[in-house]
Amino acid sequence: MSALGTSRRDAIALAAGTAVLPLIAATPAAAAPVAAPAIGLGRDQAFDLDWRFLRGAGSGLEAVGLDDASWRKVDLPHDWSVEDVPDGKRPRQIGPFDRDAVAGTATGYTQGGEGWYRKHFRLGALPVEARVALDFDGIYDLSEVWLNGKPLGLHVNGYTPFTYDLTPHLLRDGDNVLAVRVRSLGRNSRWYAGSGIYRSVRISVLPTATRIAQWGVGSWTRRIADGKAIIDITVAVENSTHGLTLTNRLRNAKGRVVAEAHGTADALAKQTLSVAAPHLWSPAAPTFYTLETELTRGATVIDRMVQPLGIRIVTMDAKRGMTINGDRITLRGGCVHHDNGLLGAVAFPEADERRVRLLKARGFNAIRSSHNPASSSLRAACDRLGMLLIEESFDMWHVPKLKDDYSNYIRDDWQNALRAMVLSARNSPSVIMWSIGNEIPDRSTPEGLEWCWKFANEVRRLDPTRPVTAALNGVLGAPVIASEKAARPGFAGKVDEASTVFLDVAGYNYRLEDIAADHAAHPERIIWGSETFPTDAWDYQRMVERAPYFLGEFVWTAMDYIGEAGVGATARIKGNVPFYLANWPWVVAWCGDIDLIGQQKPQSLVRDVIWGLSPLAMLVQRPIPEGQKEFIAPWGWRDELPSWTWPDATGKPLAVRLYTAGDRVDLLVNGTSLGTKALTPKDKGIAEFAVPYAPGMLEGVAYRGGKQIGRQRLETVGAAARLRLTPEPGAARAGRHGLSYVGIELLDAKGRVIPEGEVAVELAVSGPARLIGFGSANPFAVGSLQSSAAKTFRGRALAILRATGSAGTVRIEARAAGLQGGTAMIRMA
Amino acid sequence: MDAPLYPPSAAYEAPVRVPYAVTTANTSIKQLLADPATKAILLQEIPGFEGRIGNEQLKPHLDNFSPRSLVQFGLFKADALDRVDAQLRALPGKGDAK
Numbered sequence: 060m061s062a063l064g065t066s067r068r069d070a071i072a073l074a075a076g077t078a079v080l081p082l083i084a085a086t087p088a089a090a091a092p093v094a095a096p097a098i099g100l101g102r103d104q105a106f107d108l109d110w111r112f113l114r115g116a117g118s119g120l121e122a123v124g125l126d127d128a129s130w131r132k133v134d135l136p137h138d139w140s141v142e143d144v145p146d147g148k149r150p151r152q153i154g155p156f157d158r159d160a161v162a163g164t165a166t167g168y169t170q171g172g173e174g175w176y177r178k179h180f181r182l183g184a185l186p187v188e189a190r191v192a193l194d195f196d197g198i199y200d201l202s203e204v205w206l207n208g209k210p211l212g213l214h215v216n217g218y219t220p221f222t223y224d225l226t227p228h229l230l231r232d233g234d235n236v237l238a239v240r241v242r243s244l245g246r247n248s249r250w251y252a253g254s255g256i257y258r259s260v261r262i263s264v265l266p267t268a269t270r271i272a273q274w275g276v277g278s279w280t281r282r283i284a285d286g287k288a289i290i291d292i293t294v295a296v297e298n299s300t301h302g303l304t305l306t307n308r309l310r311n312a313k314g315r316v317v318a319e320a321h322g323t324a325d326a327l328a329k330q331t332l333s334v335a336a337p338h339l340w341s342p343a344a345p346t347f348y349t350l351e352t353e354l355t356r357g358a359t360v361i362d363r364m365v366q367p368l369g370i371r372i373v374t375m376d377a378k379r380g381m382t383i384n385g386d387r388i389t390l391r392g393g394c395v396h397h398d399n400g401l402l403g404a405v406a407f408p409e410a411d412e413r414r415v416r417l418l419k420a421r422g423f424n425a426i427r428s429s430h431n432p433a434s435s436s437l438r439a440a441c442d443r444l445g446m447l448l449i450e451e452s453f454d455m456w457h458v459p460k461l462k463d464d465y466s467n468y469i470r471d472d473w474q475n476a477l478r479a480m481v482l483s484a485r486n487s488p489s490v491i492m493w494s495i496g497n498e499i500p501d502r503s504t505p506e507g508l509e510w511c512w513k514f515a516n517e518v519r520r521l522d523p524t525r526p527v528t529a530a531l532n533g534v535l536g537a538p539v540i541a542s543e544k545a546a547r548p549g550f551a552g553k554v555d556e557a558s559t560v561f562l563d564v565a566g567y568n569y570r571l572e573d574i575a576a577d578h579a580a581h582p583e584r585i586i587w588g589s590e591t592f593p594t595d596a597w598d599y600q601r602m603v604e605r606a607p608y609f610l611g612e613f614v615w616t617a618m619d620y621i622g623e624a625g626v627g628a629t630a631r632i633k634g635n636v637p638f639y640l641a642n643w644p645w646v647v648a649w650c651g652d653i654d655l656i657g658q659q660k661p662q663s664l665v666r667d668v669i670w671g672l673s674p675l676a677m678l679v680q681r682p683i684p685e686g687q688k689e690f691i692a693p694w695g696w697r698d699e700l701p702s703w704t705w706p707d708a709t710g711k712p713l714a715v716r717l718y719t720a721g722d723r724v725d726l727l728v729n730g731t732s733l734g735t736k737a738l739t740p741k742d743k744g745i746a747e748f749a750v751p752y753a754p755g756m757l758e759g760v761a762y763r764g765g766k767q768i769g770r771q772r773l774e775t776v777g778a779a780a781r782l783r784l785t786p787e788p789g790a791a792r793a794g795r796h797g798l799s800y801v802g803i804e805l806l807d808a809k810g811r812v813i814p815e816g817e818v819a820v821e822l823a824v825s826g827p828a829r830l831i832g833f834g835s836a837n838p839f840a841v842g843s844l845q846s847s848a849a850k851t852f853r854g855r856a857l858a859i860l861r862a863t864g865s866a867g868t869v870r871i872e873a874r875a876a877g878l879q880g881g882t883a884m885i886r887m888a
Numbered sequence: 889m890d891a892p893l894y895p896p897s898a899a900y901e902a903p904v905r906v907p908y909a910v911t912t913a914n915t916s917i918k919q920l921l922a923d924p925a926t927k928a929i930l931l932q933e934i935p936g937f938e939g940r941i942g943n944e945q946l947k948p949h950l951d952n953f954s955p956r957s958l959v960q961f962g963l964f965k966a967d968a969l970d971r972v973d974a975q976l977r978a979l980p981g982k983g984d985a986k
């Protein structure tokens with residue numbers, strides 16, 4: 060996104076093409092925290108810094124004259140649900156977790172409630188006709204906003220972006236007071252949603268009432284042929300008048316103009332760009348252009364929008380599957396909720412990018428944003444890094460899943476929600492489908508069918524360039540036939556099923572056994588595995604290899620998250636107990652391939668093998684006491700670890716599993732062979748050995764066709780000796796949004812991570828950053844996620860620092876009783 | 889290569905339902921319980937049937953899940969559902985509908 064120039068002269072210069080539009084001037088580095096930049100003319104200026112926050116309910120807190128000096132200073136994004144429970148007392152309150160929280164396991168025993176934000180701001184001298192708009196990327200859940208005591212509106216969807224026009228109530232030369240009341244009440248979410256202004260806020264100051272509409276530019280690659288790409292662009296203009304000119308200009312990565320179109324700007328203008336020898340966007344090569352859309356009157360630029368543009372064509376059909384730019388691609392997908400682990404729901408650009416990077420590294424090429432529209436920063440990271448994205452609008456329609464959920468508002472708000480989701484994301488090349496719902500109750504009833512048609516049709520009206528899908532669990536309803544008027548093109552008069560009749564692509568949640576049979580009955584149906592069990596990865600891989608109508612799977616989930624506590628639990632229960640129901644102190648779902656701090660769990664190591672990233676994974680089952688059995692929840696995994704350190708099991712047989720794409724494996728303990736096993740397709744890549752435990756080295760070797768393809772060793776580690784701190788690479792660490800992730804490992808004297816090491820660690824941070832997250836992947840309520848004290852879990856913890864905006868070096872030191880501490884130095888940009 | 893389009897359709901008209909043979913795989917629990925004849929078979933063959941589906945999280949989904957689709961979650965056993973299906977097949981206008 061861009062900022063407009065700060066003067067009319069700049070704008071004129073731009074119109075003449077003689078200068079690059081200047082960004083809002085950066086504030087020089089200063090003592091922490093660095094002051095927020097001044098607000099001038101320009102689009103999408105950061106508005107996240109220097110807010111005041113009060114956790115609690117109240118009336119009249121929007122009043123202009125209210126003294127908010129005692130309110131806590133916060134920078135956005137902010138989520139109060141991840142903060143320690145105020146005045147919490149163990150054992151019922153531990154850190155942010157409250158055993159008595161009304162939402163219980165759903166939100167991981169975190170609290171919602173009410174909170175208030177206020178921000179004072181002044182504007183520079185503005186043209187008389189200037190218009191000021193405030194863009195919220197997302198507030199959870201219900202929000203009301205006032206400017207200078209005047210109400211601007213109520214927003215009822217916790218995930219959709221929205222805008223308020225500040226102009227009518229703005230003090231152009233005085234202190235403006237913005238107040239935001241946020242409520243997350245009762246049982247409104249089935250997972251951890253956070254509470255507060257957890258996504259970014261931006262302010263746009265435009266010189267006149269005539270402007271490009273919010274999300275008003277739509278671009279679409281219509282054709283790629285004969286060495287060129289044809290891109291259609293539509294531009295919606297608000298308050299358009301005669302004499303306006305519209306220019307769309309495409310620049311390549313070097314800034315060179317590769318295509319340009321000029322014309323008269325009407326309320327809805329259409330232009331076409333032709334790009335010779337285009338560099339195409341794909342997950343493997345996410346190449347970008349920059350689209351500049353300019354609205355001019357005479358020689359004056361009155362509005363200008365700049366956004367990335369990826370040239371790509373995505374097709375899906377049952378015979379070829381999915382293609383991008385003509386090349387077939389299978390989806391290696393993961394469902395993710397929106398939280399950023401220890402940080403809670405806050406959508407820092409660097410945190411969202413880290414998630415995408417972690418998933419790319421594990422072979423994922425697609426994310427399902429379940430069950431809500433993603434933050435703009437996650438979507439931007441997907442665009443930049445080449446991660447495909449399925450945006451999802453709703454977790455329920457007209458029938459509630461929970462008493463206080465969005466079903467209370469959807470009848471009046473659905474068009475707002477769909478418009479916000481689709482128009483804000485339609486230019487992202489990463490977005491390949493729109494999902495209109497997840498596991499929607501009563502979707503196959505007559506009323507459900509009508510809602511389905513309304514939602515699907517509205518999405519197609521807003522963006523006819525992408526297919527509409529939904530995630531379907533259970534059964535798909537009665538056989539039905541749609542009429543010519545209501546049906547998708549080409550499907551009138553054909554027998555379909557109630558849940559799929561109005562969808563272009565059907566998402567199957569846990570319906571592995573139905574895929575082939577449904578294809579036989581409905582050969583034109585395109586299917587993707589919108590939710591899958593981690594344990595079915597092998598079967599889904601075989602399915603995607605043989606069935607083009609099946610696009611790929613999306614495991615539930617790619618990353619762990621707070622809430623839905625223990626849905627992936629593994630537990631030991633007595634032999635006569637049928638199942639285990641996870642509740643307090645479980646607070647994390649524990650179903651992710653990647654854990655809460657970014658480490659691979661066993662299922663991820665196995666997925667590496669199935670997806671060809673690794674030839675071999677070797678895991679050891681934790682001993683199960685006599686008289687007990689292991690209960691594995693449907694989304695869970697065996698309690699096995701890449702560890703050969705089992706001090707209580709000497710001489711006892713342990714189950715060792717080798718997961719491989721090979722056809723034969725050898726296993727050795729301390730150099731002595733324990734035998735060889737040949738694998739057949741029936742084994743699904745798993746060879747299991749019973750091995751009497753003896754400390755030392757366990758070694759597995761995998762072969763294919765007689766050739767060694769992989770070797771892995773697990774060593775018995777010694778006692779904990781020291782801590783090691785390792786800053787993660789990749790973060791920009793700039794400004795007051797800059798983050799730095801620092802891994803903390805518990806090592807033995809030889810530098811090996813203690814596989815199940817748990818020690819209390821105390822952190823000290825000095826320099827231009829502050830600690831905003833510290834904890835482990837432990838799925839239980841064990842402590843604060845923000846204090847300087849935490850325990851390692853499985854030998855690891857993670858600290859997250861937020862920059863104060865100054866350049867300089869941050870020193871982070873970790874100490875643990877009886878161990879050698881560790882330090883790291885981090886250079887902040 | 890031309891990009892595909894997914895245009896909106898003209899107007900909503902309720903789809904026409906096609907008769908089909910009811911089974912524990914293709915029919916939702918809500919539907920099966922709404923019909924006295926099929927409900928009686930379920931309750932007879934699966935003791936405690938209604939208790940198994942009384943979970944608050946499951947309740948909203950009773951029109952999405954068939955009994956058979958819950959076998960993977962351990963709520964029902966396939967052999968019990970086989971017995972239900974055998975009786976459903978004998979029900980005029982339900983299990984024998986085409």
